[in-house]
Amino acid sequence: MSDDSKPLFSRPVLAAVMLFCTLAIWLLNLTAPSSKLPTPQIEKWTTTSGIPVVWLKQAEWQDSNKLELRFSFRSVTTNITLIQTTLAMLMSDSLPLSTASINQRLAPLAASADSYYDHENQTIGLTLSNEPKYLTPTLSLATNWLRQPDFKPRTFDAWQTQHQANPPVQHELENVLFFDKANDQNNDTITTVSLKQVSDYYQSLKSSAATIFIVGEMSPETKQAVKNAINTISQDYRLSNASAEAIHYESISSTIQQNEGELWQTRSAIALMPVSSIKEWISLQIWGADLVSTLNQQQHIDFVQLAFTLSPQRPWAWWSIQYANSITETVSEPSHDASRFVNAKSLVFVEQVPSVNDSKAFGILLDNFKQQLEQQTLSPTWWSYIATQVTHEDGALTVEQFAEGYKDAIDSFTIEDYQTALQHLLKPSSYQEIQVYQ
Numbered sequence: 001m002s003d004d005s006k007p008l009f010s011r012p013v014l015a016a017v018m019l020f021c022t023l024a025i026w027l028l029n030l031t032a033p034s035s036k037l038p039t040p041q042i043e044k045w046t047t048t049s050g051i052p053v054v055w056l057k058q059a060e061w062q063d064s065n066k067l068e069l070r071f072s073f074r075s076v077t078t079n080i081t082l083i084q085t086t087l088a089m090l091m092s093d094s095l096p097l098s099t100a101s102i103n104q105r106l107a108p109l110a111a112s113a114d115s116y117y118d119h120e121n122q123t124i125g126l127t128l129s130n131e132p133k134y135l136t137p138t139l140s141l142a143t144n145w146l147r148q149p150d151f152k153p154r155t156f157d158a159w160q161t162q163h164q165a166n167p168p169v170q171h172e173l174e175n176v177l178f179f180d181k182a183n184d185q186n187n188d189t190i191t192t193v194s195l196k197q198v199s200d201y202y203q204s205l206k207s208s209a210a211t212i213f214i215v216g217e218m219s220p221e222t223k224q225a226v227k228n229a230i231n232t233i234s235q236d237y238r239l240s241n242a243s244a245e246a247i248h249y250e251s252i253s254s255t256i257q258q259n260e261g262e263l264w265q266t267r268s269a270i271a272l273m274p275v276s277s278i279k280e281w282i283s284l285q286i287w288g289a290d291l292v293s294t295l296n297q298q299q300h301i302d303f304v305q306l307a308f309t310l311s312p313q314r315p316w317a318w319w320s321i322q323y324a325n326s327i328t329e330t331v332s333e334p335s336h337d338a339s340r341f342v343n344a345k346s347l348v349f350v351e352q353v354p355s356v357n358d359s360k361a362f363g364i365l366l367d368n369f370k371q372q373l374e375q376q377t378l379s380p381t382w383w384s385y386i387a388t389q390v391t392h393e394d395g396a397l398t399v400e401q402f403a404e405g406y407k408d409a410i411d412s413f414t415i416e417d418y419q420t421a422l423q424h425l426l427k428p429s430s431y432q433e434i435q436v437y438q
Helices: 011-031 080-090 102-109 132-147 153-163 169-177 195-205 220-233 278-296 328-332 334-346 359-376 380-390 399-411 415-425
Strands: 041-046 052-057 066-073 112-117 122-129 178-180 209-216 247-249 254-258 263-271 301-309 316-323 432-437
Touching: 041 399, 052 220, 052 380, 052 399, 066 132, 066 220, 066 380, 080 112, 080 122, 080 153, 080 169, 080 195, 102 112, 102 122, 102 132, 122 132, 122 380, 132 220, 153 195, 169 178, 169 263, 169 316, 169 432, 209 380, 263 334, 278 301, 278 316, 278 359, 278 399, 278 415, 359 415, 380 399
Parallel strands: 052 209, 254 432
Antiparallel strands: 041 052, 066 122, 066 209, 112 122, 178 247, 263 316, 263 432, 301 316
């Protein structure tokens, strides 16, 4: 009998081959990286005055000359006008014996300065070159500037004239969402600030230091030069013991109408629970992208802006909706008007968020987020943002925990994680809305 009709392999061999192939595919899926995300290395020390210093570095930055330096403070107050004015004055011509702004002085040194503030956190930032010919004069200038800035009366008066009558939308919403039981301040009045208050507040920041962050590549010589500079700058700093316990958010949702005429803009705010894990942070990014995308798709909306303030104890989110001119004529129609407000407010309720109920929409948003992250994580500036505005060294999520765990959190993130996180984070009862007519 011919052997042509016999199978090439016996059944036991075929079973073994199939099992081997299955295991090989499983191992490949297990070991293949699903995202290209770097893991920064962390080094820590303290200044001579006892302020923690955290240095983030990664292999991708070895050929980069960009260095980010952040002085982070924790001065808790509802007087955000004072914070805004102080940091604005610092960024102006506050260098002693200078009439140029600090950034005009830093520009020839391939450096720049910026600042950030909210009701719990304040940050003074420097972007500089690690090349010795630029680094040494930049650190010298920054030391003179931050040790004892000179707030000039003429600059203060000019700034007050320009900005006092038109406070930022962020301030308006913050005043509506939060209040300080200890100070019972009237949010309807414009807060006035004096030059002496500005000087005093800057000095008080020195007693509210939290952490100093360095992000980027440093040679041993560069590291020593930076250490010496921050020791000098922070020699009279003291660690903050501030608490946000006195600041509360409004627990009853409300709508405020401003002016008369046609609806021009709505401004919304909602309190959040503190972010305690990387997956909660990811959830907010996807929810925010979904909110903006969903609202932008509506014909009566021109554009939407969204921002998160992820402070350690009283975080919140706010967004502004600009309505299209051609649609505002229909504002007088009750049904259209009512549906508009439901569309804007509905997204603070987890069960009405599109990406919570649609796994395909969730997957698209997650994939887009991963792609953005692969680019962002290569930037020292992005990591300085994570260090100062997302994580908190005295909170549930530190920058070291973020750096070590964010890749795994992204790779294992599911729609169930998303749903659970939003249920915990969003506080719909705190929702506040300002409707602006003109």
